Structures are given as C-alpha cells and as structure tokens.
Amino acid sequence: MNATPATPVIDTHVILRDGDKVLLSQRGGPYGYGRWHAPSGKLDAGEPLTAGAARELREETGVEVDPRHLRLVHVVHHKQSPEIERVGLFFEATRWQGEPVNREPEKCLDLRWWSVYDLPEDIIEYPQAGLLGYIEGGDPLTEHGWP
Numbered sequence: 772m773n774a775t776p777a778t779p780v781i782d783t784h785v786i787l788r789d790g791d792k793v794l795l796s797q798r799g800g801p802y803g804y805g806r807w808h809a810p811s812g813k814l815d816a817g818e819p820l821t822a823g824a825a826r827e828l829r830e831e832t833g834v835e836v837d838p839r840h841l842r843l844v845h846v847v848h849h850k851q852s853p854e855i856e857r858v859g860l861f862f863e864a865t866r867w868q869g870e871p872v873n874r875e876p877e878k879c880l881d882l883r884w885w886s887v888y889d890l891p892e893d894i895i896e897y898p899q900a901g902l903l904g905y906i907e908g909g910d911p912l913t914e915h916g917w918p
Contacts, residue, residue, distance in 0.1 A: 781857070781858050786861060786902065787828075787834065788887075792886055794885075831873075836867040840865045842865055844862065861905055
C-alpha cells in the first residue's frame with residue numbers, strides 16, 4: 772500500500788429522468804468522441820458537490836436545478852490510468868426547470884432522451900457504470916477499471 776494520499780479528479784454527473792427516459796449527451800470532444808454519457812463535468816476547487824452538478828447541468832443543457840433537488844444515487848471510483856483516478860458522483864435531479872438544449876455544440880454532438888430499457892450500446896464505460904448502478908439499484912458504489 773502506498774502511504775501517499777489519493778488525489779482523484781472529482782466528477783459530477785446528473786441524471787435527468789422523465790418517466791422511463793433519461794437524458795444523454797453525445798460527446799463531440801476528443802475523449803469518447805461520438806459516444807454517450809450523462810451531463811457531467813469536473814468539480815471546481817472550493818465548490819460544493821451539488822452546486823457543481825447544478826452548474827454543469829446548466830452549462831451543458833440550459834436546465835436549471837436547485838442543488839437541494841439533487842439526490843445522490845451512485846458513486847463510481849474509476850481508475851482511468853496508472854496515474855489518474857476519478858471519483859464520479861451521480862445525482863438524480865428530482866425537480867428541474869427548462870427544456871434541454873445543446874448549449875455546448877463545440878463539445879456535444881447531440882442531446883437525446885433514451886428509454887432506460889433501450890439505452891445506446893456506445894455509452895462511455897465509466898459513466899455507464901454509474902448510470903447502470905443507478906438504474907439497477909443494489910450496491911451504491913462501483914469500482915471501475917481497477918485490477
């Protein structure tokens with residue numbers, strides 16, 4: 772065991788649900804180009820988790836959510852590479868305002884509602900672990916990419 776404290780990147784992911792549908796965005800940047808994931812982003816230093824999640828959702832989709840209406844539904848500890856680990860916190864928005872629009876066309880190719888029973892096959896593995904952990908219930912923690 773290494774005695775050095777972990778310094779993971781902290782990511783927030785927001786699950787917008789409308790009945791049996793969830794909102795996913797199709798990446799347009801170099802990481803995961805053309806693949807799907809939930810609206811998400813890195814937490815800024817000094818920012819509370821729910822405020823960061825609400826900010827990322829607003830920046831990407833224009834949807835407004837009060838941080839008090841974000842419910843933590845899953846956590847993923849992701850080993851991205853030998854040097855980088857990430858902790859992804861997945862929140863369900865229990866109430867929100869607005870209709871999703873693509874506010875970052877340089878980073879996002881598409882926003883689309885998908886049935887939880889018919890999700891796209893090409894979801895990026897890390898966010899897929901959190902989304903499926905939420906949908907399937909059970910253990911609230913997934914360790915992804917670890918040996």
